[in-house]
Amino acid sequence: MSYRAGIIGTGGIAGMGILGMHDEEAIGNEKIEASHAGGYAATDDVELVAVADVDEEKLATFGEAWDVPSERRYVGHEAMMEAEDLDVVSVCTPSFLHHRHVVDAAESAADPDVIWCEKPIASSVSDAEEMIDACDGTDTELVVNHSFRFTDKLRQLRRLVVEEDLLGEVHSVATQFRMELLRNSTHLLDTLVYLLDARAETVSGHITGENEAVDSLDAEADVDDAGGGGFVVMDDGTFTTVDCTIPRDDSSMTLNFVGSEGKLYMNNDDGEWRYWSLEAGDHVEQSLPGIDGSWTWDDDYQGSFANAAEHVEALLEGDAENRSTGEEAKRSLEIIVAFYVSHYTGSQVSIPLDRPLRDVEITSW
Numbered sequence: 001m002s003y004r005a006g007i008i009g010t011g012g013i014a015g016m017g018i019l020g021m022h023d024e025e026a027i028g029n030e031k032i033e034a035s036h037a038g039g040y041a042a043t044d045d046v047e048l049v050a051v052a053d054v055d056e057e058k059l060a061t062f063g064e065a066w067d068v069p070s071e072r073r074y075v076g077h078e079a080m081m082e083a084e085d086l087d088v089v090s091v092c093t094p095s096f097l098h099h100r101h102v103v104d105a106a107e108s109a110a111d112p113d114v115i116w117c118e119k120p121i122a123s124s125v126s127d128a129e130e131m132i133d134a135c136d137g138t139d140t141e142l143v144v145n146h147s148f149r150f151t152d153k154l155r156q157l158r159r160l161v162v163e164e165d166l167l168g169e170v171h172s173v174a175t176q177f178r179m180e181l182l183r184n185s186t187h188l189l190d191t192l193v194y195l196l197d198a199r200a201e202t203v204s205g206h207i208t209g210e211n212e213a214v215d216s217l218d219a220e221a222d223v224d225d226a227g228g229g230g231f232v233v234m235d236d237g238t239f240t241t242v243d244c245t246i247p248r249d250d251s252s253m254t255l256n257f258v259g260s261e262g263k264l265y266m267n268n269d270d271g272e273w274r275y276w277s278l279e280a281g282d283h284v285e286q287s288l289p290g291i292d293g294s295w296t297w298d299d300d301y302q303g304s305f306a307n308a309a310e311h312v313e314a315l316l317e318g319d320a321e322n323r324s325t326g327e328e329a330k331r332s333l334e335i336i337v338a339f340y341v342s343h344y345t346g347s348q349v350s351i352p353l354d355r356p357l358r359d360v361e362i363t364s365w
Contacts, residue, residue: 003316005040006050006086006110008077008101009093010062013118013145014051030065034302036090036116036145037066039309046088046313052080077101081108088312091117095182096223096363099127102142103134114141114312120186120336121329125358128333132326141315141322144329146190147304150311153295154191155323157273160289161257161264162197166275168261170196173240178251179227180211181336182364185244188253189332192242195257198234199331200351205230205339208245213365225364228339242335271296337362 007014015037032038040048048066052074053059063073074080081089081104089105089112091098099122105115115135121144122128135142148154160166173196177188193199208227227245234240252269262277273294276283314320337360338349349357 003046003087003313004049004085005046005088005090006052006080006084006112007036007048007090007092008052008080008105009091009097010051010053010055010058011092014062014090014092015066016058016062034305036092036118036305036309037062039305039307039312041066042306043309043313046309046316050074050080050084050086052077077104081105081110084110086110086112087316088112088114088116091115093118094365095120096123096361098122099124099131102131106131106134106138106140106142111138112140114143114315116143116145116308116312118145119147119190119329120144120182120333120364121326122333123182123363124361125330125334125337125353127361128326128330129358132330135326142326143308143312143315143322144324144326145305145308146187146194146324146329146332147301147308148187148191148295149194149324150304150307151295151300152307153291153293153300154194156290157288158195158197160291161195166262167257167259167264168278170236170238170257170259172258173238174256175240175254176243176246176251177253178212178246178248179208179244180213180225180364181207181228181244181339182225182362183213185242185336186332188244188255189242189335190329191255192240193234193328193331195255196234196236196238198236198238200232200335200338201235202233203230203335203338203342203349203351205342205349207340207343210245212248223363223365224340225362228343230339230342232335242339266295268295269297 015032015035037048040046050072051068059073091101102117178184206228210227229242229244232240252267255266257264265274271294275288276285334351342349
């Protein structure tokens with residue numbers, strides 16, 4: 001059976017390529033594998049049939065690059081959702097537009113069974129909750145593209161930590177990644193809550209006000225997204241620190257877990273994962289069972305979009321359970337919003353956020 005896909009937003013992550021990640025001459029001219037369009041192209045039975053954007057120049061460039069017929073390039077997502085019968089819709093617009101586009105897609109005549117939304121899920125917790133409710137109300141699977149969840153190594157590591165108790169009771173985690181919090185650190189925070197299988201309970205935050213996205217994305221508009229971090233106490237008692245203040249060129253994504261039965265060091269940028277079991281008071285380095293080598297951006301991240309699209313296909317066929325739900329994605333967003341609220345009020349913040357705080361919006365690209 002062949003499934004029909006449409007994409008809202010024809011920017012970098014949709015398939016155009018991203019300045020700072022890809023060579024400038026490749027952007028808009030080459031089929032970028034690490035993208036939603038690239039993911040669909042890698043599946044057997046999902047075909048990209050339509051795209052929509054408010055920028056007609058970008059729409060035309062994307063359509064030419066990905067062989068979408070001109071009559072199926074729509075100016076505005078409403079036109080595409082009215083004209084097309086779609087099985088899956090990708091939402092690849094800036095995060096402050098995710099709410100509108102996901103809700104509109106779920107409730108549209110196109111009637112998709114799956115919406116594959118870019119991370120972070122939204123700019124506010126209340127927006128995320130409305131997106132989740134809209135998809136629940138229309139029996140639509142909302143898959144949030146926290147791409148690490150679609151890599152085999154991280155899924156195996158989660159099984160070891162959560163199901164096989166590799167580290168025992170995790171006491172603390174120290175994490176580090178580059179600015180900005182919404183645009184980049186969502187990867188780090190989702191990895192944290194995924195591996196701990198926990199939700200934040202208390203947050204204290206610091207916001208630097210600095211961002212690099214103006215240069216790396218060639219962006220023009222000012223947004224709230226910035227470097228920052230703080231500490232987070234999880235609902236299982238784990239104490240975590242988060243440092244996402246570092247410039248891109250200097251950064252490495254690192255997570256250092258300390259547990260009652262062992263230690264785990266993850267450095268995804270440099271491809272180094274190390275594990276020590278605690279034996280009679282001594283830490284003894286060992287290989288991670290069932291994991292060959294370490295996670296890398298070049299291999300694992302590049303393949304994550306194809307894996308995610310295959311997962312979308314499996315959801316359409318009724319052969320899978322959603323690996324990256326809206327409820328799961330809300331966990332990392334709650335932490336980021338709490339960092340901002342904490343910084344600007346000089347207080348610690350409890351999660352779940354009180355109702356007025358769920359409306360706090362953090363804009364990003």
